[in-house]
Amino acid sequence: MRKSNLILGAIAGIFLLAGCGRLDSSTSTTTTAKNSSSGYRTTGQTSDSEYQGVIKDGKYLTSKARGVGVDQNSDNLLNLKSFESGLTQLSKNQFSTSNYIFQEGQLLSSSTIENWLARKSKNNQDGLNPEDNGQTDANKRNPIYIQQIEEQDYMKEKNGKMSLAGITIGIGMNAKDYYQKESYGATYTTDISEDKMIAEGKIAAAKVLQRLRSTSGVSADTPILIGMFKQAPNDSLVGGSFYAYTLVKNGQVISTWNNINIKSYVFPSTSSSSVPNDNDETSFESFKKQVQNFFPNLAGVTAQGQYKNKSLQGMHVNITTQFYSETEITSFTQYLAQAAKNYLPSGIPIDITVKGSDGTVQSFLSRQAKDSSYYTHVFSSY
Amino acid sequence: MRKSNLILGAIAGIFLLAGCGRLDSSTSTTTTAKNSSSGYRTTGQTSDSEYQGVIKDGKYLTSKARGVGVDQNSDNLLNLKSFESGLTQLSKNQFSTSNYIFQEGQLLSSSTIENWLARKSKNNQDGLNPEDNGQTDANKRNPIYIQQIEEQDYMKEKNGKMSLAGITIGIGMNAKDYYQKESYGATYTTDISEDKMIAEGKIAAAKVLQRLRSTSGVSADTPILIGMFKQAPNDSLVGGSFYAYTLVKNGQVISTWNNINIKSYVFPSTSSSSVPNDNDETSFESFKKQVQNFFPNLAGVTAQGQYKNKSLQGMHVNITTQFYSETEITSFTQYLAQAAKNYLPSGIPIDITVKGSDGTVQSFLSRQAKDSSYYTHVFSSY
Numbered sequence: 027m028r029k030s031n032l033i034l035g036a037i038a039g040i041f042l043l044a045g046c047g048r049l050d051s052s053t054s055t056t057t058t059a060k061n062s063s064s065g066y067r068t069t070g071q072t073s074d075s076e077y078q079g080v081i082k083d084g085k086y087l088t089s090k091a092r093g094v095g096v097d098q099n100s101d102n103l104l105n106l107k108s109f110e111s112g113l114t115q116l117s118k119n120q121f122s123t124s125n126y127i128f129q130e131g132q133l134l135s136s137s138t139i140e141n142w143l144a145r146k147s148k149n150n151q152d153g154l155n156p157e158d159n160g161q162t163d164a165n166k167r168n169p170i171y172i173q174q175i176e177e178q179d180y181m182k183e184k185n186g187k188m189s190l191a192g193i194t195i196g197i198g199m200n201a202k203d204y205y206q207k208e209s210y211g212a213t214y215t216t217d218i219s220e221d222k223m224i225a226e227g228k229i230a231a232a233k234v235l236q237r238l239r240s241t242s243g244v245s246a247d248t249p250i251l252i253g254m255f256k257q258a259p260n261d262s263l264v265g266g267s268f269y270a271y272t273l274v275k276n277g278q279v280i281s282t283w284n285n286i287n288i289k290s291y292v293f294p295s296t297s298s299s300s301v302p303n304d305n306d307e308t309s310f311e312s313f314k315k316q317v318q319n320f321f322p323n324l325a326g327v328t329a330q331g332q333y334k335n336k337s338l339q340g341m342h343v344n345i346t347t348q349f350y351s352e353t354e355i356t357s358f359t360q361y362l363a364q365a366a367k368n369y370l371p372s373g374i375p376i377d378i379t380v381k382g383s384d385g386t387v388q389s390f391l392s393r394q395a396k397d398s399s400y401y402t403h404v405f406s407s408y
Numbered sequence: 409m410r411k412s413n414l415i416l417g418a419i420a421g422i423f424l425l426a427g428c429g430r431l432d433s434s435t436s437t438t439t440t441a442k443n444s445s446s447g448y449r450t451t452g453q454t455s456d457s458e459y460q461g462v463i464k465d466g467k468y469l470t471s472k473a474r475g476v477g478v479d480q481n482s483d484n485l486l487n488l489k490s491f492e493s494g495l496t497q498l499s500k501n502q503f504s505t506s507n508y509i510f511q512e513g514q515l516l517s518s519s520t521i522e523n524w525l526a527r528k529s530k531n532n533q534d535g536l537n538p539e540d541n542g543q544t545d546a547n548k549r550n551p552i553y554i555q556q557i558e559e560q561d562y563m564k565e566k567n568g569k570m571s572l573a574g575i576t577i578g579i580g581m582n583a584k585d586y587y588q589k590e591s592y593g594a595t596y597t598t599d600i601s602e603d604k605m606i607a608e609g610k611i612a613a614a615k616v617l618q619r620l621r622s623t624s625g626v627s628a629d630t631p632i633l634i635g636m637f638k639q640a641p642n643d644s645l646v647g648g649s650f651y652a653y654t655l656v657k658n659g660q661v662i663s664t665w666n667n668i669n670i671k672s673y674v675f676p677s678t679s680s681s682s683v684p685n686d687n688d689e690t691s692f693e694s695f696k697k698q699v700q701n702f703f704p705n706l707a708g709v710t711a712q713g714q715y716k717n718k719s720l721q722g723m724h725v726n727i728t729t730q731f732y733s734e735t736e737i738t739s740f741t742q743y744l745a746q747a748a749k750n751y752l753p754s755g756i757p758i759d760i761t762v763k764g765s766d767g768t769v770q771s772f773l774s775r776q777a778k779d780s781s782y783y784t785h786v787f788s789s790y
Contacts, residue, residue: 069739070746072784079739086702086739093732107789110734130735178735264790290790320468330790342790350475352492353512353560357451357461357468364452379787387769392785401783402454403774405761407489408646408672408712408724 066188068127077114077128080181080188089130091139091177098143098174101204101260106174108265108290109255113176113196116253116271116286121180121192131177133193133241139175142234152237154230162207162214169203169216171226173257175234190243194251195234198266199227202259224270227254228283236278247276254283264290264330288339293329302336306371313343313369320358323348338371340395343378349388355380356404359389363400366391372398448570450509459496459510462563462570471512473521473559480525480556483586483642488556490647490672491637495558495578498635498653498668503562503574513559515575515623521557524616534619536612544589544596551585551598553608555639557616572625576633577616580648581609584641606652609636610665618660629658636665646672646712670721675711684718688753695725695751702740705730720753722777725760731770737762738786741771745782748773754780 068078069086080087099106114128134142138152145168146153156168180192201223203216218226231252238244251273258266267290270283291301293310301307314327325347332339345362349355362378370376377392378400391400450460451468462469481488496510516524520534527550528535538550562574583605585598600608613634620626633655640648649672652665673683675692683689696709707729714721727744731737744760752758759774760782773782 069743072742072745072782076738076742079735079742081702081743084701085704086736086743088704088736089733096732104789107734111788114735114738128735128739130733319466320463322467322470322474332790340790342788350478351471351512352489353461353496353510354468354470356458356496357510360454360458360461361451361463361468363454377785377787385767390772390785390787400454403759403772405759405772406493406724407486408714408722 071123075118075123077118077123077126080127080129087130087132089177090132090135092130092136094136094139095174095176098198099257102258102262102265104262104265105198105257106265108258108267109174109176109196109198112255112268112288113178113194113253116196116268117178117180117192117194117251120249120251120273121194126180126182126191127188129179129181129188132179133238133243134175134177139177142175143172145170154233164214164216167205167216169200169218170205171200171203171218171223172197172230173200174198174255190248192249192251193238193244194253195231195238196253196255196268197227197230197234198255198257199223200257202257204260223256224254227270228280231272232280235274235280239278249276250274252280258290263292263328287335288332290330290332293331293341301331301338302333303338306331306338309369309371313365316365316369317345317362320361321347321349321354338374340375341370341377343370343376344381345378346381346383348383352404352406355388359391359402359404363391363402366393366400367398376400453505457500457505459500459505459508462509462511469512469514471559472514472517474512474518476518476521477556477558480580481639484640484644484647486644486647487580487639488647490640490649491556491558491578491580494637494650494670495560495576495635498578498650499560499562499574499576499633502631502633502655503576508562508564508573509570511561511563511570514561515620515625516557516559521559524557525554527552536615546596546598549587549598551582551600552587553582553585553600553605554579554612555582556580556637572630574631574633575620575626576635577613577620578635578637578650579609579612579616580637580639581605582639584639586642605638606636609652610662613654614662617656617662621660631658632656634662640672645674645710669717670714672712672714675713675723683713683720684715685720688713688720691751691753695747698747698751699727699744702743703729703731703736720756722757723752723759725752725758727760727762728765729762730765734786734788737770741773741784741786745773745784748775748782749780758782 065083067081069081071078095106141150141152142154144150144153145155146157154172155170159168161167176196178194179190181188182191201218203218204213206213235250238250252271253268254270255268256266258264267288268286270285272280272283274280292299295301295307310329317327318325325345327345329341329343331341366378373395375395379387380389382388387405389404391402393400447465449463451463453460477488523532523534524536526532526535527537528539536554537552541550543549558578560576561572563570564573583600585600586595588595617632620632634653635650636652637650638648640646649670650668652667654662654665656662674681677683677689692711699709700707707727709727711723711725713723748760755777757777760772761769762771764770769787771786773784775782
């Protein structure tokens with residue numbers, strides 16, 4: 027059992043950079059929750075590829091800035107999902123799931139992060155975004171470059187005591203800054219060039235690093251990983267993606283940035299957005315054609331795919347159709363398991379969620395990269 | 409692989425009578441879709457414990473009475489779910505999933521079933537429910553005894569041809585008949601005694617059997633399974649349950665009825681409804697206590713349990729709480745896998761669905777009867 031989990035973990039490792047926040051294991055609960063002498067426990071692990079989380083005095087130790095991300099991404103919550111799962115995946119490359127325990131950020135509070143994300147002003151010298159220059163014209167105003175910041179803590183346990191052994195900071199950068207000229211007025215957009223976004227991101231990252239190093243509880247040699255994320259537009263059907271990261275082992279200076287070529291796409295392709303690899307689009311279209319006419323009422327079939335360069339790393343397929351009976355859902359799910367196996371790309375993790383026309387999840391299918399067949403589940407009721 | 413599926417099938421068989429419509433398999437897609445010479449195909453099978461369904465000319469062969477069940481159960485759709493999954497489970501005992509292929513009912517059309525379910529009248533001699541006697545008083549009027557009827561066909565394949573080899577009929581009986589004295593008026597209830605319900609059900613079943621035997625396509629020796637279902641009240645949080653069945657191998661006469669002691673309950677128990685076994689309630693309460701305080705905002709924890717006599721056959725657990733981040737959902741799901749393993753009853757199939765406060769499914773966990781640990785899945789997005 028242990029061995030097969032190791033293999034699973036190794037295979038999962040290949041897809042770590044995919045930023046796919048899967049917790050998907052048909053294997054057993056491998057690690058039991060730990061108890062420490064200081065009122066800390068961990069959640070236990072269901073897969074070697076996931077971190078254990080920290081429980082304090084019987085409750086989950088939530089982030090000091092809990093909920094800030096929701097506010098910052100209210101126009102497109104997909105950005106929050108991508109940001110958080112991508113940040114965790116980035117972290118896994120530096121802080122292994124077997125040696126580190128995940129803790130929600132405890133250093134930066136809601137008010138700290140809110141001040142950092144606000145514009146710089148007389149009352150807010152900590153603002154990472156530029157001062158308001160009084161302009162409202164899209165090209166004359168100072169846009170908001172930095173949309174969100176999230177902290178994750180990576181802990182090590184020794185002699186029943188938990189201590190901070192690594193920090194990850196995600197910084198979400200705007201490529202488009204949406205703004206109103208007056209309260210409740212129309213929404214305008216300032217476009218930010220790629221170069222400008224990257225340059226502003228580097229400046230912000232340097233400041234964040236410096237502030238973090240001088241924060242109580244952070245030592246001079248605590249490794250700090252910083253991931254730079256490009257926010258997707260408000261109307262995007264996939265979230266944004268990480269474009270660069272740096273690991274600062276000690277000190278306050280960033281020496282090098284590493285590029286990340288990961289991006290999410292929507293299937294089917296449209297005239298304005300097509301996936302990097304035509305073969306994947308062909309596979310998806312074949313699958314869609316098999317599926318959408320299964321019932322007299324047409325099924326809607328879309329997907330999100332994540333690419334590393336031109337290589338597909340994983341897919342989330344969404345199917346919506348109207349059902350009249352449980353037997354229909356069961357038959358459809360079995361049919362999907364076959365169609366997905368026959369038509370969708372192999373060797374990558376794929377999950378398929380089937381919803382009724384009212385949005386209720388009816389069934390779901392999931393396959394890990396190493397598997398050929400799908401796990402299936404029909405949501406039932408007594 | 410084949411062998412482990414057989415074992416899985418055998419174990420699943422123990423729970424066939426549980427009426428639990430699970431399609432839950434971490435194993436592979438065992439059977440490939442079949443092609444016949446007459447334009448028929450099958451859906452393929454994801455588990456030995458599920459039927460393959462019939463596809464005709466590339467489309468799923470839907471029921472001739474598609475959608476009637478939704479209309480008949482619009483006041484409590486849980487009745488439809490229980491009715492359909494229970495009927496399929498009943499059928500599995502007579503028509504094995506390995507020898508028979510499931511086909512949605514093709515003999516009785518929507519209009520036929522609607523006429524049968526209506527009151528008998530000058531224009532509708534086929535009505536199985538009594539004539540309107542003009543009374544509106546709850547105890548003087550003739551109630552609607554028969555609420556729903558569903559047909560399932562069980563097929564065998566020989567030399568590339570599919571033929572009818574068994575029929576299952578479910579008849580849903582009212583214990584309470586809800587009615588209005590005037591259109592859009594208040595709702596009144598006629599209570600129907602258990603004895604009366606059973607007696608009226610037997611009369612209806614005999615008529616249905618006779619009519620079915622004389623239907624074109626049904627031979628004198630086609631086995632007909634009839635299952636009698638007691639509808640749950642409109643305000644019930646679980647659906648109704650099957651209380652009796654009969655298998656008529658040939659001819660038009662029912663000789664014996666077999667009782668079924670299966671019933672669904674809600675956890676936690678209330679003053680007016682408690683589960684048959686106190687130990688299960690204690691287990692559930694312990695689990696609930698572990699779970700509901702995990703986050704600062706309280707989680708709602710309820711469950712449906714199905715009993716055969718005093719023995720719990722399976723549980724569907726529903727958890728609702730507010731999340732702010734994907735890491736919270738991941739940690740919560742891992743914690744649940746441990747808590748469920750430690751506190752919920754073992755040796756039965758259990759699934760747990762975790763929803764956000766807006767009703768969106770966030771994650772789900774599932775364990776088959778034979779397993780000790782849970783399969784977990786967090787719904788993610790790119």
